[in-house]
Amino acid sequence: MGIELHHLNGISGGWGVVAKPCDTCKAAAAAVFCRVDSAFLCLNCDARIHCVNKHARVWMCEVCEQAPAAVTCKADAAALCVTCDNDIHSANPLARRHERNPVEPFFDSADSIVKSSGLNFLGPNGNRNSEFSGACQQPEEGGVESGAWLMPPSSKLSLENTNEMKSGDLFFSEMDPFLDFEYPNSYPNHSAGMDSVVPVQTSKTPQIQVMNNENCFDIDFCRSKLTSLSYQTQSLSQSVSSSDTGVVPDGNSMSDISYPFGRNIAGPGPNVPVSGTGTTQVTQLCGLDREARVLRYREKRKNRKFEKTIRYHSRKAYAETRPRIKGRFAKRTEVESEVDHLYVSAAAYMADNQYGVVPTF
DNA sequence: CGATATTAGTGAGCCACATAGAGGG
DNA sequence: ATCCCTCTATGTGGCTCACTAATAT
Numbered sequence: 001m002g003i004e005l006h007h008l009n010g011i012s013g014g015w016g017v018v019a020k021p022c023d024t025c026k027a028a029a030a031a032v033f034c035r036v037d038s039a040f041l042c043l044n045c046d047a048r049i050h051c052v053n054k055h056a057r058v059w060m061c062e063v064c065e066q067a068p069a070a071v072t073c074k075a076d077a078a079a080l081c082v083t084c085d086n087d088i089h090s091a092n093p094l095a096r097r098h099e100r101n102p103v104e105p106f107f108d109s110a111d112s113i114v115k116s117s118g119l120n121f122l123g124p125n126g127n128r129n130s131e132f133s134g135a136c137q138q139p140e141e142g143g144v145e146s147g148a149w150l151m152p153p154s155s156k157l158s159l160e161n162t163n164e165m166k167s168g169d170l171f172f173s174e175m176d177p178f179l180d181f182e183y184p185n186s187y188p189n190h191s192a193g194m195d196s197v198v199p200v201q202t203s204k205t206p207q208i209q210v211m212n213n214e215n216c217f218d219i220d221f222c223r224s225k226l227t228s229l230s231y232q233t234q235s236l237s238q239s240v241s242s243s244d245t246g247v248v249p250d251g252n253s254m255s256d257i258s259y260p261f262g263r264n265i266a267g268p269g270p271n272v273p274v275s276g277t278g279t280t281q282v283t284q285l286c287g288l289d290r291e292a293r294v295l296r297y298r299e300k301r302k303n304r305k306f307e308k309t310i311r312y313h314s315r316k317a318y319a320e321t322r323p324r325i326k327g328r329f330a331k332r333t334e335v336e337s338e339v340d341h342l343y344v345s346a347a348a349y350m351a352d353n354q355y356g357v358v359p360t361f
Numbered sequence: 362c363g364a365t366a367t368t369a370g371t372g373a374g375c376c377a378c379a380t381a382g383a384g385g386g
Numbered sequence: 387a388t389c390c391c392t393c394t395a396t397g398t399g400g401c402t403c404a405c406t407a408a409t410a411t
């Protein structure tokens with residue numbers, strides 16, 4: 001299992017699946033889905049195509065990055081496609097209680113929305129962060145640094161755990177209650193780490209009422225992908241469950257849910273930068289907070305490590321050479337006596353049957 | 362359609378023992 | 387301060403079993 005997971009690890013897309021490529025340029029990951037054209041587009045292609053024809057578009061699912069987002073979940077602070085929404089919010093009763101809203105399509109240039117969200121998408125070196133810059137750039141393995149500039153100074157000051165710093169959690173500690181998709185303890189006694197996880201419940205009860213909403217898509221873009229990789233589904237549920245061990249946050253506990261790339265779907269109002277104009281300082285702070293959450297979420301997905309970590313290779317080497325009886329470690333004398341017994345039995349059997357072939361055990 | 366039986370998948374626990382690390386002399 | 391010894395806790399992999407979910411009858 002560890003080997004299989006190792007293969008999955010490090011693949012972009014977080015859950016081990018490459019993000020859906022742009023239908024136009026094929027080179028970049030799709031960031032939006034045009035309902036009129038039924039096309040997945042990166043930000044650059046979207047800006048080029050929809051600068052004139054302002055079709056209704058929606059952002060991609062933040063989890064699978066394979067299907068257009070259908071709903072947004074406040075608790076998870078994420079826009080999800082129908083499939084991911086089903087998977088995540090059927091995990092346990094708490095998850096079902098997550099308040100979700102149908103996505104609102106936007107008509108302006110996605111890139112302008114990104115820019116108008118109040119976010120500074122320029123990284124420390126002046127480069128736009130790959131996660132939000134449209135996907136028309138190859139994702140860089142920036143890791144921790146990619147998010148450092150996003151966080152307010154207070155967040156950095158509140159950090160105490162140096163291990164968190166190493167693992168890339170440094171800049172997002174305050175988001176833990178709702179976006180803490182901790183990867184499991186890689187030590188062998190990982191069960192201890194999983195004890196806090198709400199048991200996965202895979203009931204197939206219909207989910208939310210927004211499925212039939214006109215803003216939602218009834219296309220199952222990624223079901224086959226998720227179900228074909230059973231581990232992904234499992235880890236998905238577990239990860240979400242781990243975030244659900246707390247209470248479902250109310251609307252005041254966090255900023256309003258917004259789409260990736262800084263858009264906000266809190267509903268019609270002055271703070272909704274859907275039109276790309278009229279952003280306020282509050283919106284900027286919410287957008288910043290939102291982007292930090294999303295970025296941290298994605299970083300954790302990217303850095304997730306499932307393979308077993310060997311701390312002492314000498315012990316591993318020794319364990320591999322040690323004698324076993326039915327998988328359990330056995331005393332050497334015990335094994336020797338057992339081998340002796342088998343040998344005696346085999347020898348007697350061969351003697352009785354006049355066999356001259358040495359048996360194998 | 363519900364109840365029951367079967368199959369498949371998953372994870373915890375067990376085992377012995379070398380080794381790391383703490384503590385005392 | 388350093389070395390040596392003793393003791394305890396830890397970690398390691400393959401297998402079995404219990405449990406659950408899915409599927410078949």
